Amino acid sequence: MKFNENFYWGGAVAANQCEGAWNVDGRGMARTDVTTGGTVNTPRMITFIDKDGNKQKVPNSHSFKLPEGAHFAVFDDELYPNHDGIDFYHHYKEDIALLKEMGFKMFRLSISWSRIYPTGEEDTPNQAGLDFYRNVFTELRNAGIEPLVSIWHFDTPLALEEKYGDWQDRKYIAFYEKYVTTIFNEYKGLVKYWLTFNEINNTINFLPDDASDEQYQEAYQHLHYQFVASARAVQIGHKVDPENKIGCMICGITYYPLTSDPQDILFNRSKWEKGIFYCGDVQCKGKYPTFAKRLWKEHNVQLDITDQDLEDLKNGTVDIYTFSYYMSQAVTTHPNDDTVGGNMSFGVRNPYLTYSDWGWALDPQGLRYYLEMIYDRYEKPLMVVENGLGAYDTVEEDGSIHDNYRIEYYREHIKEMAKAIENGVDLIAYTTWGCIDLVSAGTGEMRKRYGFIYVDKHDDGTGTMKRMKKDSFYWYKKVIASQGEDLD
Numbered sequence: 001m002k003f004n005e006n007f008y009w010g011g012a013v014a015a016n017q018c019e020g021a022w023n024v025d026g027r028g029m030a031r032t033d034v035t036t037g038g039t040v041n042t043p044r045m046i047t048f049i050d051k052d053g054n055k056q057k058v059p060n061s062h063s064f065k066l067p068e069g070a071h072f073a074v075f076d077d078e079l080y081p082n083h084d085g086i087d088f089y090h091h092y093k094e095d096i097a098l099l100k101e102m103g104f105k106m107f108r109l110s111i112s113w114s115r116i117y118p119t120g121e122e123d124t125p126n127q128a129g130l131d132f133y134r135n136v137f138t139e140l141r142n143a144g145i146e147p148l149v150s151i152w153h154f155d156t157p158l159a160l161e162e163k164y165g166d167w168q169d170r171k172y173i174a175f176y177e178k179y180v181t182t183i184f185n186e187y188k189g190l191v192k193y194w195l196t197f198n199e200i201n202n203t204i205n206f207l208p209d210d211a212s213d214e215q216y217q218e219a220y221q222h223l224h225y226q227f228v229a230s231a232r233a234v235q236i237g238h239k240v241d242p243e244n245k246i247g248c249m250i251c252g253i254t255y256y257p258l259t260s261d262p263q264d265i266l267f268n269r270s271k272w273e274k275g276i277f278y279c280g281d282v283q284c285k286g287k288y289p290t291f292a293k294r295l296w297k298e299h300n301v302q303l304d305i306t307d308q309d310l311e312d313l314k315n316g317t318v319d320i321y322t323f324s325y326y327m328s329q330a331v332t333t334h335p336n337d338d339t340v341g342g343n344m345s346f347g348v349r350n351p352y353l354t355y356s357d358w359g360w361a362l363d364p365q366g367l368r369y370y371l372e373m374i375y376d377r378y379e380k381p382l383m384v385v386e387n388g389l390g391a392y393d394t395v396e397e398d399g400s401i402h403d404n405y406r407i408e409y410y411r412e413h414i415k416e417m418a419k420a421i422e423n424g425v426d427l428i429a430y431t432t433w434g435c436i437d438l439v440s441a442g443t444g445e446m447r448k449r450y451g452f453i454y455v456d457k458h459d460d461g462t463g464t465m466k467r468m469k470k471d472s473f474y475w476y477k478k479v480i481a482s483q484g485e486d487l488d
Contacts (some may be wrong), residue, residue, distance in 0.1 A: 011435020028118025231316025324386030
């Protein structure tokens, strides 16, 4: 048996994509609340009012900066899918019952920071927000499901972002410390597994190819403040409860050189260093890697780093390494117009792979490669905390949903995880992404469905929110019951 009896089978969601109730019970706003819907070909837009009082909207991006004198705003004539999500806020008991029926051992979810501290600057937390998550974690515990909690999943309180910029001010570290201290104490005994920052490396990975030195300066500084905040969170979490296991969370992409040209080989290595190892090394080893100075020098980056920061990084290394994995990416130094998309990243088409409707390279072997590469580098327990296939699902007249394409996707990835375990990798959990249909982060669509559980909610905002089981629901239930042995 490749997966032992203690292996955590489960699924994952994020507060801003599923909770809804965006302005209920004292919650403050986050970036997703001013982000419209989009499609695979049209970007999501951020809405705001400029210094002259004019309505404005611009494409959403990780590097977006609110213009001087502007403020974020919600417009009546725009659709904001995350406002409703799938209304997990009012359906969590029903949803957790379905997860229990599938046999889940772990459920990954995030806490909305602005539900706890609506503006981020309050002295006392929002009690209604604390109560909601306590109820959810208690419900999971009663169902025999271990919560895995993302502390920050792209949901900085919007008031902080409007006032200080997005993690461009050292003050963020103290705001985050207050937040994590509150939730570590509040949920002691209910939550043991925590992740500090979701896909922290996206700050660098999603910079445009023509990014300026100023943009790189801001991105690396943003990351540094988050590294320090993460390291302090680890120390606080261990002090509050020595049983806590706290991890990093990396957007995992397996990079391949498109050709055997030495220039492609070297470029591929640089992609791993910049895109994957830079963040993993700091959070797992407690110090910046040797190649960091080269990366900074390439863009004249001068970071605000104190001696206390370096001490915190050293003392706040994570216990576990967790990552998302959806695809691999082929890279080359040669001119090539055959580019593809996936998780908002781009590469050139790999002739040996097939691609999803959203341009994602389907590459289960890339997951095994990543697992073995990362475990060899850090020798820490690993969790695959996001993996899934966004696809169009059809509800038949009898209410059935036949998603064999999703079953096939998971089957092949689970096989490769088993091989990695056989090869010595300490893999302890697998939480598939969007185990319940939710709003796509990249496109804002509902039609891009990931779940074992279908939610009757559509791109135009209509729907009953009714939950329905897909074929994959019964298949995954069987996989879990057999500890990954029965994949037919």
